[in-house]
Amino acid sequence: MPTYSHSKLSAFESCPRKYKFKYIDKIKVEGYDTIEAFLGSRVHEALEKLYRDVLMTRIPALEEILQFFDTDWERNWHSGVEIVRKEYSAEDYRNLGRSCLRSFYERYHPFDQDRTLGLEESITFPLIEPPGRGEKTSPVYIRGYIDRLAITPEGAIEIQDYKTSRHLPSRSEVDADRQLALYQIAVTKRFPEAKKIRLVWHYLVYDQRLVSTRTSEDLEVLKRETLELINEIESQTEFAPTESALCNWCEYIDICPAHRHLFEVEKLPPEKFKHNDGVKLVDSYAQLTEKKREVERELEETREQIIKLAREKNLTRLVGSDRQLRISLFEDYHFPPANDPQWQVLEEMIRGAGKWEEVTTISHPKLKSIMKKKSWPEELWSKVKEFTGIKEGARLYLSRKRGEK
Numbered sequence: 562m563p564t565y566s567h568s569k570l571s572a573f574e575s576c577p578r579k580y581k582f583k584y585i586d587k588i589k590v591e592g593y594d595t596i597e598a599f600l601g602s603r604v605h606e607a608l609e610k611l612y613r614d615v616l617m618t619r620i621p622a623l624e625e626i627l628q629f630f631d632t633d634w635e636r637n638w639h640s641g642v643e644i645v646r647k648e649y650s651a652e653d654y655r656n657l658g659r660s661c662l663r664s665f666y667e668r669y670h671p672f673d674q675d676r677t678l679g680l681e682e683s684i685t686f687p688l689i690e691p692p693g694r695g696e697k698t699s700p701v702y703i704r705g706y707i708d709r710l711a712i713t714p715e716g717a718i719e720i721q722d723y724k725t726s727r728h729l730p731s732r733s734e735v736d737a738d739r740q741l742a743l744y745q746i747a748v749t750k751r752f753p754e755a756k757k758i759r760l761v762w763h764y765l766v767y768d769q770r771l772v773s774t775r776t777s778e779d780l781e782v783l784k785r786e787t788l789e790l791i792n793e794i795e796s797q798t799e800f801a802p803t804e805s806a807l808c809n810w811c812e813y814i815d816i817c818p819a820h821r822h823l824f825e826v827e828k829l830p831p832e833k834f835k836h837n838d839g840v841k842l843v844d845s846y847a848q849l850t851e852k853k854r855e856v857e858r859e860l861e862e863t864r865e866q867i868i869k870l871a872r873e874k875n876l877t878r879l880v881g882s883d884r885q886l887r888i889s890l891f892e893d894y895h896f897p898p899a900n901d902p903q904w905q906v907l908e909e910m911i912r913g914a915g916k917w918e919e920v921t922t923i924s925h926p927k928l929k930s931i932m933k934k935k936s937w938p939e940e941l942w943s944k945v946k947e948f949t950g951i952k953e954g955a956r957l958y959l960s961r962k963r964g965e966k
Contacts (some may be wrong), residue, residue, distance in 0.1 A: 564702040578802035590812040592641035661765035675937040679710035686747040717757040895952035
């Protein structure tokens with residue numbers, strides 16, 4: 562059965578090629594971890610320990626939680642942990658984790674605001690109901706983990722998630738978040754009697770608790786949008802890489818077609834580097850591109866001189882040693898660009914006159930044709946003309962002189 566998770570969907574959205582490497586090709590990069598992911602895992606484990614103790618009616622001391630975090634950090638640390646931001650050390654991230662735990666502990670101690678229903682709960686549920694007998698459509702399942710599921714004294718169920726990210730989302734980002742909203746679909750089925758379900762994010766770096774809710778209508782829209790994304794994934798054939806700042810945190814960067822050549826040549830000695838086929842081709846292309854720019858600049862200057870001479874001398878043809886140049890001088894209507902406020906006024910005026918369908922599909926070229934032919938009523942034509950300017954243009958046609966081969 563097709564099974565997706567929020568992280569799997571996000572991988573495709575951020576970079577289809579990473580999705581292919583990880584979920585289709587199933588390429589495993591042994592011993593690789595980002596410091597951000599490592600930090601997040603250790604903090605999650607410490608908070609899980611905290612609430613497991615609370616479930617047993619035992620409230621651990623802050624120092625016990627911090628000691629657990631430190632021991633867990635040391636036990637799991639390995640040489641493959643990658644620190645992209647070189648201005649920070651592993652110890653800086655470790656101290657950040659301790660700070661997150663301390664702030665959380667001090668804010669919620671003695672942890673009696675709600676009652677825990679589940680910790681690190683694995684959930685798998687159908688995004689759409691399985692088909693009935695005789696139907697061929699395969700159900701799509703969503704898999705995920707809920708950091709903490711809790712119920713408040715007033716009966717509201719909270720789907721809680723811990724974040725160690727340094728990005729604090731806006732209200733609109735929280736209200737559009739997909740992950741916990743997907744989990745709400747499963748929680749709603751599990752607790753149909755729940756008075757209310759809240760989505761709660763603990764942004765631990767900032768000691769911020771962010772809350773959002775979803776209506777049943779919101780969840781139906783989410784189901785539809787998620788299915789559309791899944792259909793896009795399953796119809797994908799190219800899985801082209803998407804380059805972004807996130808590439809620096811990708812475990813597949815050295816095999817990615819967008820970065821592989823860099824990794825192949827960056828350690829070559831200078832002589833071998835210069836003779837690498839890719840390096841030579843890029844250098845050659847860069848040189849030719851620069852020459853092209855220079856030639857195009859000279860060509861444009863010459864073109865302007867030709868047009869100037871033709872206008873001054875009233876000529877439509879110039880001859881050279883073995884070539885001749887025919888010159889077509891004309892005037893054309895020039896409209897404001899589509900992002901100009903004047904264009905919006907013009908559009909509204911044409912719509913009001915019932916003529917928009919005549920220009921809507923091809924825009925400027927169609928308007929130019931109508932202006933030249935004066936095919937609209939004089940009053941409307943005159944009003945439209947107020948939005949235009951006359952732009953001088955010219956076309957050059959290079960050919961051999963007659964009789965020349």
